[in-house]
Every structure is written in structure tokens, then in C-alpha cells.
Amino acid sequence: MGTAIKSLGVVGAGQMGCGIVQVSALAGYKVTVYDLSRERIEAGLATVNGNLARQVNSGKLSDDDRKAAMARIAGTTDINDMAPMDMVIEAATEDETVKRKIFAQICPVLKPEALLATNTSSLSITRLAAATDRPERFMGIHFMNPVPVMKLVELVRGIATDETTFATARAFAQSLDKTITVAEDFPAFIVNRILLPMINEAIYTLYEGVGTVEAIDTAMRLGANHPMGPLQLADFIGLDTCLSIMQVLHDGLADSKYRPCPLLVKYVEAGWLGRKSGRGFYDYRGETPVPTR
Numbered sequence: 001m002g003t004a005i006k007s008l009g010v011v012g013a014g015q016m017g018c019g020i021v022q023v024s025a026l027a028g029y030k031v032t033v034y035d036l037s038r039e040r041i042e043a044g045l046a047t048v049n050g051n052l053a054r055q056v057n058s059g060k061l062s063d064d065d066r067k068a069a070m071a072r073i074a075g076t077t078d079i080n081d082m083a084p085m086d087m088v089i090e091a092a093t094e095d096e097t098v099k100r101k102i103f104a105q106i107c108p109v110l111k112p113e114a115l116l117a118t119n120t121s122s123l124s125i126t127r128l129a130a131a132t133d134r135p136e137r138f139m140g141i142h143f144m145n146p147v148p149v150m151k152l153v154e155l156v157r158g159i160a161t162d163e164t165t166f167a168t169a170r171a172f173a174q175s176l177d178k179t180i181t182v183a184e185d186f187p188a189f190i191v192n193r194i195l196l197p198m199i200n201e202a203i204y205t206l207y208e209g210v211g212t213v214e215a216i217d218t219a220m221r222l223g224a225n226h227p228m229g230p231l232q233l234a235d236f237i238g239l240d241t242c243l244s245i246m247q248v249l250h251d252g253l254a255d256s257k258y259r260p261c262p263l264l265v266k267y268v269e270a271g272w273l274g275r276k277s278g279r280g281f282y283d284y285r286g287e288t289p290v291p292t293r
């Protein structure tokens, strides 16, 4: 049996953190989202409100329910506001140093019995857990992007995760109407172990001149029935996140087949991170996305 979660904290008001905030508030949880800057939180919560307003306009949600969900959400730049939370999900940048720093700050603030989870796409849950004061109450709860639309949540135990923590995380994900799959704690788990090498290969296909951005995306959309082409999807995920996942696969599995494509590295070095920065394999600054190669 798990423990009932009443209050939820989310660290990181980026695309994933805000998605988790949105679905949790709609499911009735009180959610507080923490990030470093007020502007980031305000932008994130405006996106949540915009998504809910779209659901109201399409008749899927009443305006009263939108208002009630928004009233359950608070934003903060003070980590001490995480103190009363029953569970905190960390959804900050995919960088182990950043995540370790957050755990070092948040652990002394949390109640001893509070659960701590990470939405990491690839990093070792066991290693992250070991950087906390509660490895038995720590695990991976990996949502997919966009969180409000995608049905799956991957659950990943670290070596020390106890059964109550796992049962609580499973009940929480199910209460959001998600389907769970359980992955063992190996680099990038299941979805990204399979998906990211495909995306990386698409970038090699571009790098080697086999096709243009448009040709590669059209080929995979219409030739393999993927809802988005792999380069469009890479931009959607964020090229920094794609590169971090490939680096974790490459380092963690020590196999050259996971070598990040140099073109992906170059885009990230340029700060062309995809949709979130306005430019990646497509340029999003105009009315319609324009391929950058």
C-alpha cells in the first residue's frame, strides 16, 4: 500500500514541470512549482492557463474547472515553500550537476517522510538517489511530452527504492489517468533507449547529406506513420535534452553506436535548442516553421 499524496511540489517550471503541474492540478492536487526566476514561473503558468483555456473552448472542460485547477497552483522561487509537500517531483534541466545541487538544497527542507521523485529522461535513479538523504523514498517518475496528451508514465526504481514509495508513485500516476510501464534502472530506461538513437540517426542522416530536414521528416511521417518527423520531434523535446540523453547512453553503455551526432552537438553549442529557444532544425520565429538546413 502506498501513502496518499495531498500536496505536490514540482521543481522546474519548464515544459515538463508545467505539464506535470497542469495534469496534477486538474486531478485535484494542490501543486506548488519552484523555479529560479519569477519570469520563468509566470511564463510557465501562463502556458498552463492557455492549455486549459483551449480545453474550455473545445468544450472538454468547464470554465469553473479551469479556474478551480488554476487556484490549486502556486509558484515560488523560495525552496523553503517545498517544506509541507508530501511528494516533490524534480523536473529541472537534464544535467546531473544541476539535479544534485537541487537535491542538496531541498532534502534538508522536506519532511523526513516526504517522497522525492525525478522526471529525468536518462540519468541513473540509483546514483541520483544516493545524492539524497532518502534513497528508499526516491524514484523515477518519467512523464512523456506533452504531458497532458501522452498516456504513458515510466516508473523506475533505484536499487534502494522501497515498495511503499513505488506503490505511492504508481497510485499517483494512475490518479492522473496515465498508464504505467516499469523500466529497470539502465541508461535512458525504455522509451528513450529506443527513441533517442532513432532521433540521433535522423540527425546523422541529415549530417551525411542523405536528405534535407524536410525530406527526413516527411519520410518518417508518411513512410513510418510517426506523428512528428524525428527532427521536428527533436526540436520539440529540446536539443539540449536530446544531447544529454545521448551522452548518458554513450557513457553509460560504452558503445560507439550511441555516439551523439556532431551536428547535434553543434546546434546545442549555438544555443539552437529547438522550439524552446526559437530555433533548431526549424526556425520558429516566423509564422510557420522553416527548416534551417
Ligand SMILES: CC(=O)CC(=O)SCCNC(=O)CCNC(=O)[C@H](O)C(C)(C)COP(=O)(O)OP(=O)(O)OC[C@H]1O[C@@H](n2cnc3c(N)ncnc32)[C@H](O)[C@@H]1OP(=O)(O)O
Binding pocket: 051, 054, 055, 058, 060, 120, 121, 143, 144, 145, 146, 147, 148, 149, 150, 191, 192, 195, 227, 228, 233, 237, 241
Ligand atoms: C524525451 C523524453 O524523456 C521522453 C519523451 O517525452 S519523448 C517525446 C514523446 N512525445 C512524442 O513522441 C510526441 C509525438 N507527437 C504527437 O504525438 C503529436 O504530434 C501531438 C500529440 C504532440 C500533437 O498532435 P496533433 O494531432 O498534431 O496536434 P493537435 O491536433 O493540434 O493536438 C491534439 C491535442 O493535443 C493537445 N496538444 C498538442 N500539443 C500540446 C502541447 N504541447 N501541450 C498541451 N497540449 C497539447 C491539443 O490541444 C489537442 O488537444 P484536444 O484534442 O483536447 O483539442
Ligand SMILES: NC(=O)C1=CN([C@@H]2O[C@H](COP(=O)(O)OP(=O)(O)OC[C@H]3O[C@@H](n4cnc5c(N)ncnc54)[C@H](OP(=O)(O)O)[C@@H]3O)[C@@H](O)[C@H]2O)C=CC1
Binding pocket: 011, 012, 013, 014, 015, 016, 017, 034, 035, 036, 037, 040, 091, 092, 093, 094, 095, 098, 101, 102, 119, 120, 121, 122, 142, 143, 144, 145, 236, 237, 238, 241, 276
Ligand atoms: N523535453 C522532453 O521531451 C522531456 C524531458 N524530460 C525531462 O524533464 C526534465 C525537464 O525537461 P524540460 O522541461 O524539457 O526542460 P526545460 O528546459 O523546458 O525546463 C527546465 C527548467 O528547469 C529550470 N531549472 C534549471 N536549474 C534549476 C534549478 N537549480 N532549480 C530550479 N529550476 C531549475 C530551468 O530554468 P532556466 O531555463 O532558467 O535554466 C527551466 O525552467 C529533464 O530532466 C528532462 O530530461 C522528461 C520527459 C520528456
